Amino acid sequence: MSTTYVFNRYGGPEGQELVDRPVLEPGPGELGVKVYAAAVNPVDWKIRSGLLGQRQPLPAAMGREVAGIVTAVGDGVDGYAVGDEILGAVAPGHGGFAKHTIVRAVDAVAKPEEVSFADASTIPIAAATAYDGTHQIELEAGQTLLILGVGGGVGLMAAQIGKVHEFTVIGTASESKRSIVESTGATFVPYGENLARRLREIAPDGVDLILDLVGGDALREVAELATAPRRIISAADPATAIELGGSALNRSTESLAKITDVIAYGLVDPHVSARFPLERAGEAIAAVEAGHATGKIIVEIIAA
Ligand SMILES: NC(=O)c1ccc[n+]([C@@H]2O[C@H](COP(=O)([O-])OP(=O)(O)OC[C@H]3O[C@@H](n4cnc5c(N)ncnc54)[C@H](OP(=O)(O)O)[C@@H]3O)[C@@H](O)[C@H]2O)c1
Structure with a gap:
């Protein structure tokens, strides 16, 4: 049995x-x-x-x-x-x-x-989703990735993948997650009042990709930071992302083998x-x- x-x-x-x-x-x-x-x-x-x-x-x-x-x-x-x-x-x-x-x-x-x-x-769901969410729109080294909900299962891995590619990674999470988020090399921003303004101070020219792992008002509040609406991808709330001009996070078939290798090399924990x-x-x-x-x-x- x-x-x-x-x-x-x-x-x-x-x-x-x-x-x-x-x-x-x-x-x-x-x-x-x-x-x-x-x-x-x-x-x-x-x-x-x-x-x-x-x-x-x-x-x-x-x-x-x-x-x-x-x-x-x-x-x-x-x-x-x-x-x-x-x-x-x-x-x-x-x-x-x-x-x-x-x-x-x-x-x-x-x-x-x-x-x-x-x-x-x-790996099969969380890590592969983190991989797809950081590759659906290709960024170059030095471009800025904002991850909403960076302290969770998908978010911490997405932040590390972003760092492997030398993106500038900014992540929002609750204060309790500050040290773990900073350990990935990402800039930690606590969510709460005036979030969009605080993010704008860190990224005055906006961000090249918003990877949303929270949805709803948390996404609406910061959507204006994306350099173009299509640069919003959501795993948590595709409907809101689409309404804002972005898209759902699409899962690919290649990501499973690729992220398994990345984790085996010790590049993502x-x-x-x-x-x-x-x-x-x-x-x-x-x-x-x-x-x-x-x-x-x-x-x-x-x-x-
Ligand atoms: N489409 C797909 O294939 C796919 C695959 C995987 C996951 N998902 C979806 O993606 C989302 C994230 O998944 P997950 O596995 O990473 O979830 P998770 O491990 O539960 O993490 C969610 C994180 O969001 C944080 N959070 C909550 N409210 C927040 C806010 N307003 N701003 C910033 N952070 C906030 C939470 O902690 P704190 O509040 O303490 O910071 C938590 O760390 C879920 O909606 C899940 O269903 C979709």
């Missing part, structure tokens, strides 16, 4: 529970995976709350990004064998906060030996700030749902 964390009704966290399910065989193109670590993302609670629709049959398994070891290989899969260490996004209909899950081979890459399972579990055992997956989700996570919060199924 595979102990799996699910929600059994759309809405609040009361519907979440740990259940035992049979270990499923991978279908064509899929890998069966023994999960070592699964990272938490805002999308976990957004799906459960019904914010993104109510399409999944219930109970629905939670957790979208994992790292683990291949236990079974589906038909038509080349390049993977039982025993391989991999990381990947969980296949639709399956969940990562579980002892076993299913990952489509096209959504997986080999886990580099030098990357821990904990760090690897943050996923900043895993808290680990919870599977029995306490609900606390891990709640910590992200509270909206003030620092770096990545993970569920560690097997400590390695």
